[in-house]
Amino acid sequence: MKFQDDNDYIGRVLNGDVSAYASLVAKHKNLVFMIVLKIVNNREDAEEISQDVFLKAYQSLSTFERKSKFSTWLYRIAYNASISKIRKKRVEMVAIEETVITNYSTDEIGRNMNELEENDRQLILEKALQRLPEEDNLLITLFYKNENSIEDISDITGLSVSNVKVRLHRIRKKLYEEMNGLIKRN
Amino acid sequence: MEKEDFLQDDLLKDLFRNQSWESPGDDFTENVMEQILKAPEVAPLKKPFYLILRSSWPYILLFFVSVLFLMTSDLPFTDYIPGKGFITKNFFPYFGSLFAEFRLLISNVKIISIPLMVILAGSLLVGFDHFLFRKPGVRHQTTH
Numbered sequence: 001m002k003f004q005d006d007n008d009y010i011g012r013v014l015n016g017d018v019s020a021y022a023s024l025v026a027k028h029k030n031l032v033f034m035i036v037l038k039i040v041n042n043r044e045d046a047e048e049i050s051q052d053v054f055l056k057a058y059q060s061l062s063t064f065e066r067k068s069k070f071s072t073w074l075y076r077i078a079y080n081a082s083i084s085k086i087r088k089k090r091v092e093m094v095a096i097e098e099t100v101i102t103n104y105s106t107d108e109i110g111r112n113m114n115e116l117e118e119n120d121r122q123l124i125l126e127k128a129l130q131r132l133p134e135e136d137n138l139l140i141t142l143f144y145k146n147e148n149s150i151e152d153i154s155d156i157t158g159l160s161v162s163n164v165k166v167r168l169h170r171i172r173k174k175l176y177e178e179m180n181g182l183i184k185r186n
Numbered sequence: 187m188e189k190e191d192f193l194q195d196d197l198l199k200d201l202f203r204n205q206s207w208e209s210p211g212d213d214f215t216e217n218v219m220e221q222i223l224k225a226p227e228v229a230p231l232k233k234p235f236y237l238i239l240r241s242s243w244p245y246i247l248l249f250f251v252s253v254l255f256l257m258t259s260d261l262p263f264t265d266y267i268p269g270k271g272f273i274t275k276n277f278f279p280y281f282g283s284l285f286a287e288f289r290l291l292i293s294n295v296k297i298i299s300i301p302l303m304v305i306l307a308g309s310l311l312v313g314f315d316h317f318l319f320r321k322p323g324v325r326h327q328t329t330h
Contacts, residue, residue: 018219018222018223019219021219021222022215022218022219025214025215025218025219026215029209029210029214029215029218030207030208030209030210033208033209033210033214034207034208037208043208046210047210047211047214050210050214051214051217051218051221054218054222055218055221055222055225058222058225059225106195106197109197110197113197113201118204121201121204122201122204122205122206125201125202125205126205140198141202144195144198144199144201144202145202145203145205172195172198175198
């Protein structure tokens with residue numbers, strides 16, 4: 001399905017064409033759902049929260065100032081809603097020490113991964129991602145899968161640009177460490 | 187924006203690119219739209235500037251009349267308004283006479299000048315507060 005520019009839909013919704021919002025939902029639902037799911041880690045909760053995110057975004061649409069992209073604004077709502085949901089049961093994450101990440105080289109892991117079938121590669125990636133703290137899982141997915149810029153991720157999460165850089169650097173190392181462990185176990 | 191060099195990673199990019207997307211249920215969009223159509227307060231719109239002006243004209247009028255009055259009156263506290271003499275002389279020579287009778291009335295009753303001053307200042311503050319800090323107007327749309 002081909003979608004128009006977000007601002008076209010927003011203009012139509014603000015002018016009373018409620019049905020135009022369905023296109024915005026259809027366009028962004030997968031990524032909103034992915035963001036929420038990465039954090040809450042439960043499909044049913046993620047679906048419910050994602051619906052609330054779109055409802056909230058609709059009700060606040062007039063406050064969207066178009067200084068940032070609509071998607072960034074929407075993902076920030078999704079991120080905040082998910083974080084609020086898990087805040088109570090959230091365990092304080094232990095900072096990943098640089099010294100923990102040792103005894104592997106990315107080239108070696110790359111070679112080992114390339115020897116595997118695509119399904120196995122994806123399985124290892126999925127398992128390694130699941131071992132990361134929820135927020136880290138989201139950050140690295142936004143960066144490498146959705147190809148969001150550091151600035152976009154900073155806008156979505158409220159973290160500073162430098163903090164996003166540092167965290168991505170560490171998460172990447174941690175992800176390699178997890179993949180390395182999984183490859184060796186297989 | 188260029189991605190950070192130290193985060194460039196072809197292996198991860200390749201892995202993530204081939205990763206399947208998690209999708210919500212097929213009826214997700216319908217469910218969202220159903221909720222939206224049920225919601226009574228949908229899509230509050232920003233009030234256009236001309237509508238703000240239109241509903242604010244009493245305050246704007248009050249402001250200008252107050253300024254005019256203060257500039258042209260000879261109440262004691264108005265002497266401290268900077269540029270009053272210049273404006274009265276050059277811009278409001280005619281308006282001065284509009285308040286002449288009122289000026290006579292209050293200048294003969296010295297005792298009311300201070301309460302009047304307080305009332306005027308208070309009214310102005312209330313007017314400003316109401317004009318500047320009132321809740322933004324919200325226009326509700328019907329959804330059916």
